[in-house]
Amino acid sequence: MEVLIEQIAIYGTAILLCGLVIFFYMRGLSKKSAIVEKKVEVAKTLGTFEPVSLHPYIDLNTCIGSAACVAECPEKDILGIVNGKATVIHASNCVGHGACFHACPVEAISLRIGTEKRGVDLPHVDQEFQTNIKGIYIAGELGGMGLIRNSVEQGQQAMANIARHRKPATEGVLDVVIVGAGPAGIAATLEAKKQGLTSATLEQDSLGGTVYTFPRAKLVMTAPVDLPLHGQVKLYDTTKDELLQLWQSVISKHGIEITERVKVESIVPQKDGTFKVSTNAGKDYVASNVLLAIGRRGSPRKLGIPGEEASKVAYRLLEPENIKGKKVVVVGGGDAGVESAMLLMADNEVTLVNRNENFAGCKPKNKDAITAAIDSGALQAVYKANLVSIAPDHVLCKVGDEVRQMENDLVFVFAGGELPTGFLQKAGIEITKRFGHIVKKHK
Numbered sequence: 001m002e003v004l005i006e007q008i009a010i011y012g013t014a015i016l017l018c019g020l021v022i023f024f025y026m027r028g029l030s031k032k033s034a035i036v037e038k039k040v041e042v043a044k045t046l047g048t049f050e051p052v053s054l055h056p057y058i059d060l061n062t063c064i065g066s067a068a069c070v071a072e073c074p075e076k077d078i079l080g081i082v083n084g085k086a087t088v089i090h091a092s093n094c095v096g097h098g099a100c101f102h103a104c105p106v107e108a109i110s111l112r113i114g115t116e117k118r119g120v121d122l123p124h125v126d127q128e129f130q131t132n133i134k135g136i137y138i139a140g141e142l143g144g145m146g147l148i149r150n151s152v153e154q155g156q157q158a159m160a161n162i163a164r165h166r167k168p169a170t171e172g173v174l175d176v177v178i179v180g181a182g183p184a185g186i187a188a189t190l191e192a193k194k195q196g197l198t199s200a201t202l203e204q205d206s207l208g209g210t211v212y213t214f215p216r217a218k219l220v221m222t223a224p225v226d227l228p229l230h231g232q233v234k235l236y237d238t239t240k241d242e243l244l245q246l247w248q249s250v251i252s253k254h255g256i257e258i259t260e261r262v263k264v265e266s267i268v269p270q271k272d273g274t275f276k277v278s279t280n281a282g283k284d285y286v287a288s289n290v291l292l293a294i295g296r297r298g299s300p301r302k303l304g305i306p307g308e309e310a311s312k313v314a315y316r317l318l319e320p321e322n323i324k325g326k327k328v329v330v331v332g333g334g335d336a337g338v339e340s341a342m343l344l345m346a347d348n349e350v351t352l353v354n355r356n357e358n359f360a361g362c363k364p365k366n367k368d369a370i371t372a373a374i375d376s377g378a379l380q381a382v383y384k385a386n387l388v389s390i391a392p393d394h395v396l397c398k399v400g401d402e403v404r405q406m407e408n409d410l411v412f413v414f415a416g417g418e419l420p421t422g423f424l425q426k427a428g429i430e431i432t433k434r435f436g437h438i439v440k441k442h443k
Helices: 002-046 068-072 099-103 148-164 183-195 209-213 240-253 335-344 364-376 421-426
Strands: 055-058 079-082 085-088 109-113 120-123 136-138 174-179 199-203 219-221 225-227 231-233 258-260 264-269 275-279 284-292 327-331 349-354 380-383 385-390 394-399 402-407 410-413 431-434 437-440
Touching: 002 079, 055 085, 068 079, 068 099, 099 109, 136 148, 148 174, 148 183, 148 225, 148 284, 174 183, 174 275, 183 199, 183 240, 199 284, 264 421, 327 335, 327 402, 335 349, 335 364, 335 410, 349 385, 364 380, 380 394, 421 431
Parallel strands: 136 284, 174 199, 174 284, 199 258, 327 349, 327 410, 349 380
Antiparallel strands: 055 109, 079 085, 109 437, 120 431, 225 231, 264 275, 275 284, 385 394, 394 402
């Protein structure tokens, strides 16, 4: 009997201990959920809860709350766990790494563009990256995948698909013309060389495409990427210059030529199934395929105000270290505008014009940095403001109901860009507004 009582006591103690462990574990989960719920409410207040570009979509019926997505996300407070299920927090700060998508053990996450309420204009592209026009392919930002790593992967995959469907060689006809020498275009160019395809790569600006227009010190790659003919590139916190030097080295090593500062003006399908690609340089190309690896922005969005054509107005910041002692107006409260303003503020008198009342659209690090800079007086900022005209020595800025005149030497405009809809539709490519469009569903 004593043995039985002792066993009952042991079992009772064990049950009690298990109960306490479960109790404290559940209480811990409840506290963590409450913290995440509070963050979600803050995000809704700041306007960062709703996504603005590529973002994770969580299937709550499949999610098991492993938190692998939270652990793998390189950004802060994009995802969290509430009551055992994943949830987005600051969705608009997501930059589309896709790490959460790959980390989820039950494939409860898909990557999407647009929401049920807010649509995004996208060209039609199939699983092989081919548009509705047979022989015209799209890879990278134009198709919705703007992150460098994703763009590189798409450029390589699209070119591999083109190689699988290659046509017999014809004199005077290239296998493919690649439009754009950004991450997708460079990867596609290297893959074309690897596959033995004849090709020409045309870039309206300089090698690197949109990456070249980033401020010099901007970090542009935070994860490894496989580059055709080179292998895996294991570079973290890589600057623009380092990445461009790597691309230039690989291109030179393999004897690849990229034609810079040549803009493609039209792509015209021919009766024999080829395409005539015309440029502003007066040279035409004939190819069996065309790969569009251009950005979604196409051309910088203009403000549409008097004086905007002046030489003191620019839409990208290339050499901030060479600008000193100037009165500079930077237009744009997004990441590009904020980063540029901070690069200029040490040696110049900078005023940042933000049409919004805060910096909700910026990445958290940029938001914290620009707020600190403004608080310290390193630069000035005006909110709910828009330029109304630009003169040689000043600008007029409407702030609320007031119009202010500001002495000024330079104006940098970062108002985004416009989808090259006309250019695409002229080639016959269909564009539709997508709501919650799935970009990646399975690994």
